[in-house]
Amino acid sequence: MVAPSRRAVNLRLSESLTAPGAQFGDVAQFHDWLARMGEHAWMEVRRAPLEALPNWERDPATGNLRHATGKFFSVERLDVELPGSAVPRWSQPIINQPEIGILGILVKEIDGVPHLLMQAKQEPGNPNGFQLSPTVQATRSNYTRVHQGRPVPYLEHFRDVSGPGTVVDIRQSEQGAWFYRKRNRNMVVEVDGDVEAAEGFCWLTLGQIGELLTVPDLVNMDARTVLSCVPFVGAALRDTLRPRDAFTAALLRSFDPDAPTAHTTGDVLSWITEVRTRTDLRVERGPLAEVPGWSHADGRISHESGRFFHVVGVDVEAGGREVGRWSQPMIEPVGTGVIAFLVKPVDGVLHVLTHARTEPGYADTTELGPTVQCDPDNYAHLPEGARPRHLPEVLGADPSRVRFDVVLSEEGGRFFHARNRYLVVETDLETDPADPDYRWLALHQYVELLRHSFYVNIQARSLLLCLTSLLPR
Amino acid sequence: MVAPSRRAVNLRLSESLTAPGAQFGDVAQFHDWLARMGEHAWMEVRRAPLEALPNWERDPATGNLRHATGKFFSVERLDVELPGSAVPRWSQPIINQPEIGILGILVKEIDGVPHLLMQAKQEPGNPNGFQLSPTVQATRSNYTRVHQGRPVPYLEHFRDVSGPGTVVDIRQSEQGAWFYRKRNRNMVVEVDGDVEAAEGFCWLTLGQIGELLTVPDLVNMDARTVLSCVPFVGAALRDTLRPRDAFTAALLRSFDPDAPTAHTTGDVLSWITEVRTRTDLRVERGPLAEVPGWSHADGRISHESGRFFHVVGVDVEAGGREVGRWSQPMIEPVGTGVIAFLVKPVDGVLHVLTHARTEPGYADTTELGPTVQCDPDNYAHLPEGARPRHLPEVLGADPSRVRFDVVLSEEGGRFFHARNRYLVVETDLETDPADPDYRWLALHQYVELLRHSFYVNIQARSLLLCLTSLLPR
Numbered sequence: 003m004v005a006p007s008r009r010a011v012n013l014r015l016s017e018s019l020t021a022p023g024a025q026f027g028d029v030a031q032f033h034d035w036l037a038r039m040g041e042h043a044w045m046e047v048r049r050a051p052l053e054a055l056p057n058w059e060r061d062p063a064t065g066n067l068r069h070a071t072g073k074f075f076s077v078e079r080l081d082v083e084l085p086g087s088a089v090p091r092w093s094q095p096i097i098n099q100p101e102i103g104i105l106g107i108l109v110k111e112i113d114g115v116p117h118l119l120m121q122a123k124q125e126p127g128n129p130n131g132f133q134l135s136p137t138v139q140a141t142r143s144n145y146t147r148v149h150q151g152r153p154v155p156y157l158e159h160f161r162d163v164s165g166p167g168t169v170v171d172i173r174q175s176e177q178g179a180w181f182y183r184k185r186n187r188n189m190v191v192e193v194d195g196d197v198e199a200a201e202g203f204c205w206l207t208l209g210q211i212g213e214l215l216t217v218p219d220l221v222n223m224d225a226r227t228v229l230s231c232v233p234f235v236g237a238a239l240r241d242t243l244r245p246r247d248a249f250t251a252a253l254l255r256s257f258d259p260d261a262p263t264a265h266t267t268g269d270v271l272s273w274i275t276e277v278r279t280r281t282d283l284r285v286e287r288g289p290l291a292e293v294p295g296w297s298h299a300d301g302r303i304s305h306e307s308g309r310f311f312h313v314v315g316v317d318v319e320a321g322g323r324e325v326g327r328w329s330q331p332m333i334e335p336v337g338t339g340v341i342a343f344l345v346k347p348v349d350g351v352l353h354v355l356t357h358a359r360t361e362p363g364y365a366d367t368t369e370l371g372p373t374v375q376c377d378p379d380n381y382a383h384l385p386e387g388a389r390p391r392h393l394p395e396v397l398g399a400d401p402s403r404v405r406f407d408v409v410l411s412e413e414g415g416r417f418f419h420a421r422n423r424y425l426v427v428e429t430d431l432e433t434d435p436a437d438p439d440y441r442w443l444a445l446h447q448y449v450e451l452l453r454h455s456f457y458v459n460i461q462a463r464s465l466l467l468c469l470t471s472l473l474p475r
Numbered sequence: 476m477v478a479p480s481r482r483a484v485n486l487r488l489s490e491s492l493t494a495p496g497a498q499f500g501d502v503a504q505f506h507d508w509l510a511r512m513g514e515h516a517w518m519e520v521r522r523a524p525l526e527a528l529p530n531w532e533r534d535p536a537t538g539n540l541r542h543a544t545g546k547f548f549s550v551e552r553l554d555v556e557l558p559g560s561a562v563p564r565w566s567q568p569i570i571n572q573p574e575i576g577i578l579g580i581l582v583k584e585i586d587g588v589p590h591l592l593m594q595a596k597q598e599p600g601n602p603n604g605f606q607l608s609p610t611v612q613a614t615r616s617n618y619t620r621v622h623q624g625r626p627v628p629y630l631e632h633f634r635d636v637s638g639p640g641t642v643v644d645i646r647q648s649e650q651g652a653w654f655y656r657k658r659n660r661n662m663v664v665e666v667d668g669d670v671e672a673a674e675g676f677c678w679l680t681l682g683q684i685g686e687l688l689t690v691p692d693l694v695n696m697d698a699r700t701v702l703s704c705v706p707f708v709g710a711a712l713r714d715t716l717r718p719r720d721a722f723t724a725a726l727l728r729s730f731d732p733d734a735p736t737a738h739t740t741g742d743v744l745s746w747i748t749e750v751r752t753r754t755d756l757r758v759e760r761g762p763l764a765e766v767p768g769w770s771h772a773d774g775r776i777s778h779e780s781g782r783f784f785h786v787v788g789v790d791v792e793a794g795g796r797e798v799g800r801w802s803q804p805m806i807e808p809v810g811t812g813v814i815a816f817l818v819k820p821v822d823g824v825l826h827v828l829t830h831a832r833t834e835p836g837y838a839d840t841t842e843l844g845p846t847v848q849c850d851p852d853n854y855a856h857l858p859e860g861a862r863p864r865h866l867p868e869v870l871g872a873d874p875s876r877v878r879f880d881v882v883l884s885e886e887g888g889r890f891f892h893a894r895n896r897y898l899v900v901e902t903d904l905e906t907d908p909a910d911p912d913y914r915w916l917a918l919h920q921y922v923e924l925l926r927h928s929f930y931v932n933i934q935a936r937s938l939l940l941c942l943t944s945l946l947p948r
């Protein structure tokens with residue numbers, strides 16, 4: 003038990019934004035450490051035709067791609083109807099992975115400062131080998147040992163949790179364009195006592211992770227989603243941080259639960275209810291053998307336009323990982339996406355222009371997404387009115403107003419070289435307060451919504467972490 | 476716009492629990508009014524074989540029962556896997572109604588007291604003709620006029636809402652054993668100005684509706700779910716109510732957001748995450764033509780054991796309703812269910828023993844349900860260990876500890892004579908605080924959870940309204 007006089011770990015985490023790190027005095031030391039990882043572990047990823055992946059087979063009746071054990075995931079067809087949208091009806095391949103995995107980060111106080119136990123982890127879809135990952139990143143197949151690999155280190159800390167050490171414990175969605183109702187359990191758990199960093203693991207402060215977010219393709223998607231759910235409390239941040247300019251001051255105020263908001267949280271919830279009621283999304287899973295508009299040729303499945311993504315196969319060989327050698331299908335997006343928040347102060351409180359975004363794979367139709375989330379190339383052939391709103395404000399912004407602009411990778415276990423440019427851009431834009439699809443939200447409203455599942459999509463969660471990382475800088 | 480000096484309508488609604496009614500001085504006058512309804516409207520419901528329902532057809536490929544327009548709802552087959560449960564695998568018929576309907580109640584201040592506009596409404600499945608219903612109870616087929624009926628009165632007040640008059644606006648689930656992912660939009664909206672009660676409508680205070688809850692089969696399910704979502708605030712209740720005994724005092728304290736709780740809300744949310752992660756529910760929709768264990772004979776679909784429910788057909792003829800004559804399938808449960816909360820004070824704050832309940836039709840696997848929710852007859856053939864927990868404490872309680880005990884009906888538009896005995900029973904029961912399936916919750920925690928979708932099931936919502944109705948009595 004934690005003594006009652008000790009402050010709650012989510013309050014103490016704020017101090018981790020500015021305090022010096024215990025293991026690495028500066029990030030240069032971290033980069034040295036990460037470089038040494040490559041000396042002890044390696045991964046070779048070769049493209050392979052889908053029809054030649056060992057242990058993967060096509061279901062004779064449906065043509066769905068599945069593992070011989072029936073575990074892990076399958077690739078299926080999804081038929082989508084979304085009346086009234088720019089493309090009111092389409093079919094596509096989609097990954098179906100009904101298991102709920104664990105994405106968990108351990109926290110331990112070192113020299114009075116909370117540190118996070120992070121892992122340098124390779125994934126076959128990473129464009130660059132190692133990325134900074136959560137302590138534990140395990141599908142149920144992993145942790146029930148379906149593929150007979152080694153046990154997952156530190157998993158025991160996330161199996162029986164309750165009490166004051168649990169900072170985050172909430173299922174969140176992932177990419178609804180590529181995953182059918184995928185959700186993972188995002189966890190942050192504080193440990194007492196002598197947990198040590200094993201080979202390949204290290205202790206970082208939140209401030210150090212924030213600094214590393216500015217390095218392209220380094221902090222992985224799983225680490226980003228978990229850390230975005232940390233419930234920062236305005237008062238604790240105010241005690242720790244001294245804003246150095248008007249932007250940071252407005253950002254800091256935005257975490258204060260008492261800060262005024264453009265819309266009450268009740269109105270935001272009512273808006274979400276309205277959008278989810280109005281949006282008549284119908285999806286049906288179907289056989290991958292025949293997906294209108296898509297064809298299986300040259301060992302992969304592609305859209306006839308060449309746009310969107312391909313379903314590809316890879317053979318993987320690795321050392322220093324749970325399993326030495328395997329093959330799998332992956333989704334390989336065609337382009338690099340743009341994921342951006344437009345932000346501005348409202349009454350001195352930073353607000354984020356939030357889009358109610360519908361994706362076919364969401365469990366509940368619509369989630370709150372970034373102001374802009376698209377691959378601009380996918381829209382080039384569509385008429386002006388069907389192009390993503392607010393994209394010109396993002397791409398045409400004066401450089402002085404671009405607060406964050408880094409290319410980051412998506413989940414390298416399922417997506418092959420999936421990269422997006424994440425931006426936070428200041429704006430003076432005035433919007434219609436009754437716009438059916440957009441609202442300005444303060445960050446403390448996001449903190450409240452992130453206590454619950456499926457309100458905030460994974461791209462917005464990444465951007466929220468990017469915003470948090472701007473607090474001490 | 477509401478003037479800023481006016482108190483929020485959810486605060487003023489507390490006063491509606493005790494203040495006298497403007498239209499009816501006492502409930503006897505209401506009963507007179509209700510009796511007169513029968514003089515101007517009638518409904519004749521005759522059982523009819525499923526295969527002979529006009530405008531209903533069986534899909535040639537699947538045997539699913541559907542309306543000729545493709546609207547309203549269909550009856551399909553659901554295959555369920557729930558490993559580790561008493562019945563780990565079964566198939567059943569289920570109603571699929573993807574449309575989100577509106578259940579809305581208008582509030583207006585009369586003589587300074589908020590009154591609710593309620594409707595005396597007949598439904599074919601009601602065992603007793605008229606029940607007290609929300610102002611608006613409309614499927615999308617209703618309000619988009621698929622069946623070419625008359626326009627839905629008062630619907631316009633629920634179509635464009637935002638601002639301080641919206642008290643409740645949240646989608647909630649319905650019976651997950653009979654409906655596949657059904658959800659309705661529950662709304663309470665305050666109106667200014669001269670809205671009048673049309674024929675068949677009346678103005679009641681919350682206290683009067685609470686009094687009418689003690690009349691069997693009177694306050695219908697839709698009215699109960701909508702009113703259960705009203706966010707009562709402890710402070711406003713304290714200003715209005717004077718508890719007359721220890722039970723009522725503990726009940727009142729339980730609405731105070733600052734009242735101590737057996738588990739923090741963070742721990743409750745983490746528990747819900749844990750249960751929803753652990754519960755490996757798999758459901759697949761399938762063809763009604765062949766449902767293992769069920770057969771279509773004598774014009775209805777029944778389980779071979781005679782238990783659970785039948786799918787039956789009815790021919791309906793009505794006057795004073797949107798449509799004069801129609802036919803439809805309905806679900807007719809075999810027995811009368813028992814739906815009960817065990818309650819006890821913890822540190823002087825009433826807590827409710829809450830069961831994390833999994834039903835195949837839930838959008839998200841598991842919701843918080845009553846302590847006991849079952850038809851006892853369905854379990855008579857199962858071994859002791861598979862019988863519902865806590866049923867003996869409910870049925871064997873000393874009468875002095877039974878605070879509420881009334882038989883109420885479920886939705887008469889889809890269910891035929893579906894009735895449950897709703898009970899609130901005081902207990903001294905001690906439970907294991909780490910029991911994987913039960914937690915003690917205070918009412919203010921329910922108020923917070925009811926701002927969001929799919930946390931609290933429809934049976935628990937009815938019981939929460941029953942508890943609220945005990946405040947002034």
